[in-house]
Structures are given as structure tokens and as C-alpha cells.
Amino acid sequence: MKNFYKILAGCFFVLPLILAFNFMPARALQVVYPKTQSTQISAASTFIIGSTAPDAKLKINDIDVKVHDNGSFVQVVPLNDGVNEIKIDSQDSKEHNTMTYIINRVPQKVPESMQAALEEFAPDEFIYAAVLKDNTPLRAQPDEYAKRLTHMGKDTVLMINGKKGDYYRVSLTPTENAWVKSDCIVKYSAINEKMLATASKVSLSEDNLYNYIKTDLSFHIPFKIIETSNGLNMELYNLDKNAADTMLFQTSGDVKSLTVNTVAPDKTSTYFVELKNKLWGYDAYYEDNTLVLKIRKAPDIDKEKPLKNITIFLDAGHGADDAGAIGPTGEKEKDINLDIVKKLKQTLEDEGANVLLTRKDDTDVPLYERVKMMRDSDALISLSIHANALADGADPYEKHGTSVFYYNRESVELAKTLRDVITKKLGTKDDGVGMHSLVMTRPTMPLSVLIEVAYMIHPDEYKLLLDEKFRLKAAEAVKDGLKEYLLNSVKSDGIN
Ligand SMILES: [Zn+2]
DSSP states (O other), X not given: OHHHHHHHHHHOSOHHHHHHHSOOOOSSOEEEESSSSEEEEOSSEEEEEEEOOTTOEEEEXXXXXXXXXXXXXXXXXXXXXXXXXXXXXXXXXXXXXXXEEEEXXXXXXXXXXXXXXXXXXXXXXXXEEEEOSTTXXXXXXXXXXXXXXXXXXXXXXXEEEEEETTEEEEEEETTEXXXXXXXGEEEEEEOOGGGSEEEEEEEEEEOSSEEEEEEXXXXXXXXXXXXXXXXXXXXXXXXXXXXXXXXXXXXXXXXXXXXXXXXXXXXXEEEEEEESSOOOOEEEEEETTEEEEEEEOOOOOOSSSTTXXXXXXXXXXXXXXXXXXXOTTSOBHHHHHHHHHHHHHHXXXXXXXXXXXXXXXXXXXXXXXXXXXXXXXXXXXXXXXXXXXXXXXXXXXXXOSEEEEEOSGGGHHHHHHHHHHHHHHHOOOEEEEEEOOOTTTOOSSSEEEEXXXXXXXXXXXXXXXXXXXXXXXXHHHHHHHHHHHHHHHHHHHTOO
């Protein structure tokens, strides 16, 4: 077989993949999850995932466990508080193997910052501080998993009015607070009148792909953008004066109207942006002291060939040392994702699309570098391709199928259309469309979704994912979903 593969290697650059998917059932018992034989878990159950000889009789804690025809097994095991011993026993015609796992169930810890007492600062103790780096989240609660209200650029000036654990409380208006991690900011001094910025000019411009709304400010202030049914509202905080107060602008681009509200007594100024078409993505950032709101123009969609000249950004999840989820027989999610992405690239290019990839081989691209590539790509749509797994406490036989995640309102329709078309074409269970704060779904431009094609830890779906024909079908289903989304957009927008 070796020579055969060498010949193949000359024709394809995917030799590792071909080998990876040329799956041979392992004889001996192997467990891929839990990853170590002694571990701590806080959930009420875990699952044992692995493989053995397909003809083996398998028992976990004396309960018979189904072994699938490729040797895979997945079993949910309930956990008691404290130490749990899990015995795995596999007996086939040739071998008898046993393994013991020790799992200590410990109660989940409440985050330190949530337990800590709130320190209220008196108005003369308010602190004047600046954000240390770009993309710093401003959160609704003092917790790393709390909702992100917005992301702040480097040097954004904040008014701090309290502290809880390792989070500072940020005053946006006299009645609205938010939270920032203490190591994300640098403190300057006690509060003074410099806290309030002035906007000296608001202007509109456009190029082929984007409309721009630019505000010249005396320094960087926090702002928040909310997507509306026909555009965007942008709220600027800690503003003393806006030269554009109550002015109404019109433009020839995709911006139907821009209204800038007078600075309110709470020191905010709200911009109302009404678009001619639906929202296709936006970004907001500082260029020196100019706040730029960049809005994607509606694309030119060809009704016969909707993907023609459309730029699609594809991300194959994980890579190199980050294997992603591991299937029962040890195959890795990163390889499956990459193969689907390569097939998808080909099928999209056949339809006339321009395709950009985060990785085209088994390399590790750090997540935030992927985001940077995505934001710099000028792509219309970004898809991150993954295969799913579950956390302890869930049942892999109950929860499985295809799911699509989005974060921003602008990407909901794309997520729903992809879910509908993919589950229909692949016959997979609908595992839902979900709003999920993920690194690859949070960008507001391009339209961004993350697709979990199927589950690595569901034995039948795992078998499908290892099947090249299924991966090709998955790529075609995603392409069909994109086409349908673009065509629906032409109808709803009346563009072209
Ligand atoms: Zn993944």
C-alpha cells in the first residue's frame, strides 16, 4: 500500500489527509475522552469516548455498551460528588483489556470577581483611565463570560466609578455602567474636566465597497453600535459638544440618511444611520483621533450566477497542535475541517467566487490572526468550518446534527439559510441556529457564521465525517446555502 500512497502523493498535496481518513479499526481498547485517567469535572455526568475491536463485548461499570461497526463507542456516565471510579472492560475473541478512570466531581467555582465586594467610588475618587490595546471587551457584568457590550480600541478614555474583584466599573452615562478587566487599562489620575471630548466635524464619504461616516474627536471616547431593522445607531459617550449637532446628512451611497443628535444632558450623542439596503456589515475604529464608521455597500449579485465575483472567506477550524475534537477512533477534527474547506473552496471557485483561506495546510493560525485576516479581506461573507463535540454533562446521543452560529443580527438570515439547506441536503438532524459569542462570529464585517457540520463524538456522524463523499456533499450543501442566501437577498433588497 505504501507505494500506492507515494504515487498518490505526487498527484495530491493532501497525503496526510488520505492517510488520516484511511481508517482501520484499532484492535486494542483506546479511550480518547476523558483525556487523562485521573481528572476533575464539575458536571453531573461525563462521557467515555473511544474504540475497541468491533466484535468486542464492552462494559463500562458493568453496564453493556454498544460498540459500532468501526469499533467506536460513546457512553454517558453519571457522576457522584467526590471520587468516581470508572471501569472499562473490553473482551473480544483475542484480547481482554481493562482500564480504570478516576474522576473527581467538584462543585463549580463562582468566578472570583462575582464573589468580591463592590467598591463604590465617590465622584471625587473617579479615575480617568485609558484602554491598553485594541479589541478590548466592555462587558455587562464583571465576569469573563459576561455579554460584550462593545469592543474598545487602544487609548479609549474611560471614566471608572467602582471596582469588583479584578474588574473596574465604567461609567457610560449617569445611569449606565459597564465593566472592563483591570489589566486592560492604565490609570491616569483622578477625574477632571478633560474627561469630556469634543467632536469638531462629521463627514460622509464612499469608495467602491464602503460608505464611511467620520467624526473628528479631541480624544478617543467609548462608543456602542446597535443594529436596527434598517441600519445602525451609534452612541458616543462622554461627549461635551458635537459640531454636527442636529444636522441631517444625505449621501449618494448606500446611506439613505444620517442624523446626528444633539449632545444630551447625559453627555451622549446618538447617530442614526438609515440604509437603502439591508446591512451587509460594518466596522468602527479610530484613525488617529477620527472615529470611522465603515459600512459595507450592497454587493452586485448576478441572478444567474449569484456567487460570481463574490469574495468568501473560509476558515478551517483548529490546526497543528490544536487538533479540535477527537473522534472515538482518534481522528482529528482539524483534518476534517480542512478537507471540507478545500472542497468548498473548489466548488465556490467553480461558481465564480473569489475565495480566501486562513489556512491551506496543517498549520496553526492564532485565532486573533484569523480575525485580522478576515477583517482585512474585504470578503462579503466569512464561514468558519468545524465539527462539533460536547462538554461534560450532555448526552452525545441526544444532542447531535448540524448547527450554525452567529453573533450579530446582520448574520442571522445567513445562519438560518445555511442551516436549512445543509440539513436538507445532508439529512442531518437540525441542531439549531444559535447566537454565540465566538472569536470567529463576533466580527461585524464580513457577515460571519460558524458551521458545525456534524458531531465528532456521535458514532454515526463521525462515520459520515470520515467519508470523503460526505465531506464533498457537505461542501456542496454549504455552497448551495450561500447561493440561496444571496438570491434571497436580491429579492428582499430589490437590488440589481
Ligand atoms: Zn472546532
